[in-house]
Amino acid sequence: MKSGSSILPDHEKLRNVIASGKRLVIFLHDNPDPDALAAGWILQHIGQHLGIRSQIVYSGRLGRAENRTMVKLLKIPVRCLHEKHIRYLKNDRYALVDTQPGTGNNIFPHRDLNCHIVIDHHPRQPALKANYCDIRPDVGSCTTMLLDYQQHFGIPMNSNLATAAAYAIVSETQDLDRENTKADRKAYVRLFPHVHLRALGRIRHPVHERDYYRTIARAMRHVMVSKNTCVCHVGQVHTPEVVAEFADFLVAMERINWCLVSGFHQGNMVISIRTTNARADAERVMKRILLKLGQGGGHGMIGGGAILCKDLNRYDLLAEQITKRFLKHLSRSQTTHLRPLIENDRN
Ligand SMILES: [Mn+2]
Known part of the structure; x- marks a missing residue:
């Protein structure tokens, strides 16, 4: 606080x-x-x-x-x-x-x-x-x-x-x-x-569009977690704000204290980061992630930004680069290994 x-x-x-x-x-x-x-x-x-x-x-x-x-x-x-x-x-x-x-x-x-x-x-x-x-x-x-x-x-x-x-x-x-x-x-x-x-x-408690549920379903299949970090590159989203909403949702997961979510919307890669650490500087992490790629900002525990991105192929490449930068700037002592939250679709 x-x-x-x-x-x-x-x-x-x-x-x-x-x-x-x-x-x-x-x-x-x-x-x-x-x-x-x-x-x-x-x-x-x-x-x-x-x-x-x-x-x-x-x-x-x-x-x-x-x-x-x-x-x-x-x-x-x-x-x-x-x-x-x-x-x-x-x-x-x-x-x-x-x-x-x-x-x-x-x-x-x-x-x-x-x-x-x-x-x-x-x-x-x-x-x-x-x-x-x-x-x-x-x-x-x-x-x-x-x-x-x-x-x-x-x-x-x-x-x-x-x-x-x-x-x-x-x-x-x-x-x-x-x-x-x-x-x-x-x-x-x-x-x-x-x-x-x-x-x-x-x-x-509003009425949601059906697209909202479709995006949530797609997003859940892309959630990656490590011990205390969560990353999710959703791909196509029906509206840019769902990225921030999903970041809020995921950072509440037990043991997670940093989270990054991205989505692709109308020629932009939209990115949100969240932390549960009240002393953290999410704005600084956001700016480092976006260095020479796009624009963004934030305050202590939340950050957001966007990168111009022509198509989903470029989005996938950016997603990889951004994940690397994000993990690097969290200054964890051990390297973070991300794995899918949902291992197999049938489970
Ligand atoms: Mn405000």
């Missing part, structure tokens, strides 16, 4: 940057997760309170059934946008939440446009430039950071927003078990009286 954050937010500075504009675009990272969705929505409410109109945009898809249910049920006004359409948006303020300009996981054109607001809990990008930056890698969820502003500005909470924020915090921190601070726990408790409990239940 993490301890308190280092830099204090400057609420009045954020107020000035927002209130001096007319229209705001809030960018989320590609294939947004609940934390990005809720954080963006809270910022939209803050904007509304300060008299600026805004829209929330992202690229990619809402791959997880939970996230689709969340957006639909709570009526979160997000817009899926293709990169080429950004220049048609009329705006004078740009914000990024749960991501930063130039990280490669959002469609903000950082070379052409000035970024006004960045609020994120991922490690600070070395070249980060914006009129207002609030980067707190210690905080478990970006939503917690936005809730702090909302409370400061005295903006009332409504039940749909509270439900989105509550789901964001629990999904980002595995029910407040992974990477969270007192601030996240306090924010969750404060939200709770406003949460629409049945809606939260519906989001947490």
Whole structure:
């Protein structure tokens, strides 16, 4: 678990940057997760309170059934946008939440446009430039950071927003078990009286597409384990997020403390790593795995990234290379021998 954050937010500075504009675009990272969705929505409410109109945009898809249910049920006004359409948006303020300009996981054109607001809990990008930056890698969820502003500005909470924020915090921190601070726990408790409990239940137990089960079945046949490491190169996946979901699922296996999962989706090899070691640096391991191959990031116990990959043949080659790098960077004293979890399909 993490301890308190280092830099204090400057609420009045954020107020000035927002209130001096007319229209705001809030960018989320590609294939947004609940934390990005809720954080963006809270910022939209803050904007509304300060008299600026805004829209929330992202690229990619809402791959997880939970996230689709969340957006639909709570009526979160997000817009899926293709990169080429950004220049048609009329705006004078740009914000990024749960991501930063130039990280490669959002469609903000950082070379052409000035970024006004960045609020994120991922490690600070070395070249980060914006009129207002609030980067707190210690905080478990970006939503917690936005809730702090909302409370400061005295903006009332409504039940749909509270439900989105509550789901964001629990999904980002595995029910407040992974990477969270007192601030996240306090924010969750404060939200709770406003949460629409049945809606939260519906989001947490969604109806899944049949493709989801097909992917799970294929993935299970590719699970490789050693004493305490698990690797699974699933191959074709129906949506990129299932890779992260499967990594969460596998790292919970008894005696496993590091796990890597990859999948092939629309010309990309998507990769997730997880560890159960709270003192580990999954971001560093992720960056080493991707060195000169692709882009990625993460925080303490989770990491994610992608490599451009033209077909499944290339995917298989990359899978081999990545497994080697992963095992090497875990700095285990003994060499790790992976073997299939399911030895024979008939067993
Ligand atoms: Mn986040």
